[in-house]
Amino acid sequence: MTSPSIHPCFLGPYGENDALLEKLVVEFLRDHVYWRRNVHPEDPPAIPTGAAGEPAFRDFEARMRRELHALSASLKRSVPFHSPRYIGHMVSDLLLPGLAAQFLTLPYNPNNVSIDAAPVTIDMELKAGLQLARMFGYVDDPARPDCAFGHLTSGGTLANFQALRLALACKAFPVALRASAPPGIVLPDDDWSAFNLDSKSVVALVDQWNAFLASCPPRERRQWRARLAGHRLESLGLAGFLAAHPDLRSPRVFAPVTAHYSWSKGMKLTGLGRAQLQLVPERGMRTDTDALEEMLARCQREREPVLMVVGVMGSTEFGTIDPLHELVDARERWAGHGLGFAVHVDAAWGGYLTTLFRQPDGGLRPLQDMREEFRDFPAPEVHAAVAALGRADSITVDPHKLGYIPYGAGAFLCRDQRAMQLLAEDADYVFSTDQSPDYFQRFRQLGRYIPEGSKPGAAAAAVYVTHKVLPLDHENFGALPRESIVATEAFRTAATRFSARMQGRLVCKLPFEPDSNLVCLALNPAGNTDVATMNRFVRALHRSLSYDPGQPVQSREFFGSMTTLQPEVMGAEETTRALEALGLDPATLDAGGEDDDRLVILRHTLMNPFLLDTGNGISYLEMYFDYLERQAMALIEKAAAA
Numbered sequence: 001m002t003s004p005s006i007h008p009c010f011l012g013p014y015g016e017n018d019a020l021l022e023k024l025v026v027e028f029l030r031d032h033v034y035w036r037r038n039v040h041p042e043d044p045p046a047i048p049t050g051a052a053g054e055p056a057f058r059d060f061e062a063r064m065r066r067e068l069h070a071l072s073a074s075l076k077r078s079v080p081f082h083s084p085r086y087i088g089h090m091v092s093d094l095l096l097p098g099l100a101a102q103f104l105t106l107p108y109n110p111n112n113v114s115i116d117a118a119p120v121t122i123d124m125e126l127k128a129g130l131q132l133a134r135m136f137g138y139v140d141d142p143a144r145p146d147c148a149f150g151h152l153t154s155g156g157t158l159a160n161f162q163a164l165r166l167a168l169a170c171k172a173f174p175v176a177l178r179a180s181a182p183p184g185i186v187l188p189d190d191d192w193s194a195f196n197l198d199s200k201s202v203v204a205l206v207d208q209w210n211a212f213l214a215s216c217p218p219r220e221r222r223q224w225r226a227r228l229a230g231h232r233l234e235s236l237g238l239a240g241f242l243a244a245h246p247d248l249r250s251p252r253v254f255a256p257v258t259a260h261y262s263w264s265k266g267m268k269l270t271g272l273g274r275a276q277l278q279l280v281p282e283r284g285m286r287t288d289t290d291a292l293e294e295m296l297a298r299c300q301r302e303r304e305p306v307l308m309v310v311g312v313m314g315s316t317e318f319g320t321i322d323p324l325h326e327l328v329d330a331r332e333r334w335a336g337h338g339l340g341f342a343v344h345v346d347a348a349w350g351g352y353l354t355t356l357f358r359q360p361d362g363g364l365r366p367l368q369d370m371r372e373e374f375r376d377f378p379a380p381e382v383h384a385a386v387a388a389l390g391r392a393d394s395i396t397v398d399p400h401k402l403g404y405i406p407y408g409a410g411a412f413l414c415r416d417q418r419a420m421q422l423l424a425e426d427a428d429y430v431f432s433t434d435q436s437p438d439y440f441q442r443f444r445q446l447g448r449y450i451p452e453g454s455k456p457g458a459a460a461a462a463v464y465v466t467h468k469v470l471p472l473d474h475e476n477f478g479a480l481p482r483e484s485i486v487a488t489e490a491f492r493t494a495a496t497r498f499s500a501r502m503q504g505r506l507v508c509k510l511p512f513e514p515d516s517n518l519v520c521l522a523l524n525p526a527g528n529t530d531v532a533t534m535n536r537f538v539r540a541l542h543r544s545l546s547y548d549p550g551q552p553v554q555s556r557e558f559f560g561s562m563t564t565l566q567p568e569v570m571g572a573e574e575t576t577r578a579l580e581a582l583g584l585d586p587a588t589l590d591a592g593g594e595d596d597d598r599l600v601i602l603r604h605t606l607m608n609p610f611l612l613d614t615g616n617g618i619s620y621l622e623m624y625f626d627y628l629e630r631q632a633m634a635l636i637e638k639a640a641a642a
């Protein structure tokens, strides 16, 4: 049964909390209007009091109403994300505090590029970064030099791009510093070692460089700055930088084969090139760390630099969680062998699950405590992975996914804020260039550090206010992922019952154990041994679960999504096991047909907070499996009749 603490959180599938949201919107709209009037109450109205009676005014209003009605009518064709019948992609209902904060902030229109344009919401963005930093186990005390830093982005794609940009800046900085040879700073003996420092040593160099500059008279300081800038990758470009350092090559990025396609985009955007992205094989849908070891060993042997290893917390297709603890261990081990790289965690999807692991005092919950709440969650290796998040160099998380915040709200976090200085852009007309020692003072010039320029302050307000109302620990925000994990466990029970009841008609299997709240189902008509036939069947089933713009939205009882299992991703052993479990003939896999080189499966995102019986006797999960049975049987009968 849904926890009562969730009842006031959302507008609700039925719009149950309409009166509350309406009251908030009206109250704060009026509040905004009073504010306008009170900026200079002595100014008379600029729009004449009788203007609303003018023909042109009425004409404009009529046109506007007509278009708004048309917009409102066409928006009725939207996908009903709010409904517990929607278990397709990574989106659900919106948290009321975030939605109300957005509405409230929009008419003030703050621009979070810098303090001048957003005196209020820029600090909220910096604080939201610290809230998320604390959730992940980073240092969140801005008085400490090693405090983390986080900012919002339009989404996970841009946050991942920012991770690449920062890792590249950190990797190349010591090489540029060597080339500029400032006196008194001890640097590695050669370019290769400088290009392979671990992130702590890079931060130490940034500190030493700042101390050196501070000791110079202003004119010399400017000259030293210019000298370093001339050697930096950011001025030379990758081609110029590598030409100046013949011992170095373009660095590689390792990401699991299931990694989101934003990594491919990021490689193109940074100019590293898609070919430098190396996909690491998986075992059980998680990064195969033995394979990674071999790849790193080869890089070291062949003197191929590595920029970063990406670990995924909640893969987009399968919801699986990489062994992040092993990735950070590998980083430490290889740094000892002279191969330095960063570890970035792409937690765009799964990041907020961390709230379940976090005590209100910031500590990590013991595995045992958590196991009392759930049947199987979390697996010990998932607990170990979450415990290691604080050791990652940077993290991506999407408030607009499991944070239940309106689009576009992604976030980038870096473990040690001192590294951010390497990304700073100077634009005299917007930013003051002083390196203030005060954390907030410095980062209020946000546009210096982020890929974007102008950006919505309303998004920052939504994220910050939501985290204030629901602090990011298991007693508060954690109620939402808890509901989601319990629904996942209920889904698995229902799937097992479904599988038993369909025996002799349909083979239904979970192709792998879900780590989080994303569950896939593989379905094959009983007796079928042909991969292409199964794929046609699942694609047809998926059509009855997808949005059809030509049909009224009510014609769909449920919304799901699909994905595929590729043999390259699963590995030979798992592929054989999956084929066998489904009764498929391995000879029909990749036999040269149109659609037989992979297995098409259904994918379910279980993040709606009202999937389970809320006390009205309805379980949407049970209803879903009934619907699936009817659709599957109709397809099987149709095939038999043909």
Ligand SMILES: *Cc1c(COP(=O)(O)O)cnc(C)c1O
Residues within 6 Å of the ligand: 154, 155, 156, 157, 158, 160, 260, 262, 312, 314, 315, 316, 346, 347, 348, 349, 398, 410
């Ligand atoms: C969704 C997702 C992204 C991309 O995020 P956007 O917000 O869509 O830009 C990146 N990585 C993972 C793992 C994701 O799930």
